Amino acid sequence: MRFSFNTFNHSTYYGLAPSLPAQIRAAAAAGYDFIGLDLLSVLAHERDGLPPRELAKLLVEHELPCYELVSLSISADRDATRRSLDHILRAAEVLRPREVLCVVTGEPNAAVVSNAAECAAALARESVGLSLEFLPTRDVDSIEVADALLDRVAHPNLRLVVESWHFFRGPSTWDDLARLPLDRFGFVQFADAPAPVSDDIHHESMHRRVLPGEGVFELRRFCDAVTGKGYDRVVSMEVLSEQWRQADLGDFARATLDSARRLWARPDRAPA
Secondary structure (H helix, E strand, C coil): CEEEEEHHHHCHHHCCCCCHHHHHHHHHHHCCCEEEEEHHHHHHHHHCCCCHHHHHHHHHHCCCCEEEEEEEEECCCHHHHHHHHHHHHHHHHHHCCCEEEEEECCCCCHHHHHHHHHHHHHHHHCCCEEEEECCCCCCCCCHHHHHHHHHHHCCCCEEEEEEHHHHHHCCCCHHHHHHCCHHHEEEEEECECCCCCCCCHHHHHHHECECCCCCCCCHHHHHHHHHCCCCCCEEEECCCEHHHHCCCHHHHHHHHHHHHHHHHCCCCCCCC
């Protein structure tokens, strides 16, 4: 298994200054295979005078390819979807991600299906995959709903992000995961969570995740279910944590990678 350091925990989404160069250095020093860049921070750096081509030079310098670019917003509004896609395509031309993560806003109706197909085709022309993330706070909230949307879009470049946090906190079931074919996997995202302290799922997701193995999720079973299908590609570490946001970036990168390796490379499991 190979691992990608997801930068969204320190995104400008949280009102932080953009810090992608520091995160690139920390992820490379920790031993990550890839990095996942968040578009909001990429654009913030550009506004501050650090264009994507300079970030691309840093990736080459640190031998840390971009795996995922987060995120493309798809809705029933074709113009809004196209604006989001244009930002993604412009960044992807320089940063060369292997996957773009997308989310669907609103009901997955016929307009969403059409816009998703257009996005999948546009990224396929650039040799970039498109992976749909299901979120328990949105209409596309589970493996079942997301997989049904893939059937309707019917484009081979659109697959799923199988995310442990959203799997355990949403309506997805172990049977849903068991039925999901390997060729529907775009990539895996990984994190743990403590017992919730409120019913605010969005807040719990964005601020209270913990290192894998430190929470309540059945992550060993999750890993076994995923690897049992033959999945041996990339796991993106997305530990969204207010506590870790205050910590040293190097410590955060090392801790996330070490905790992931312990669960995905168990002694009783053959190495990928």
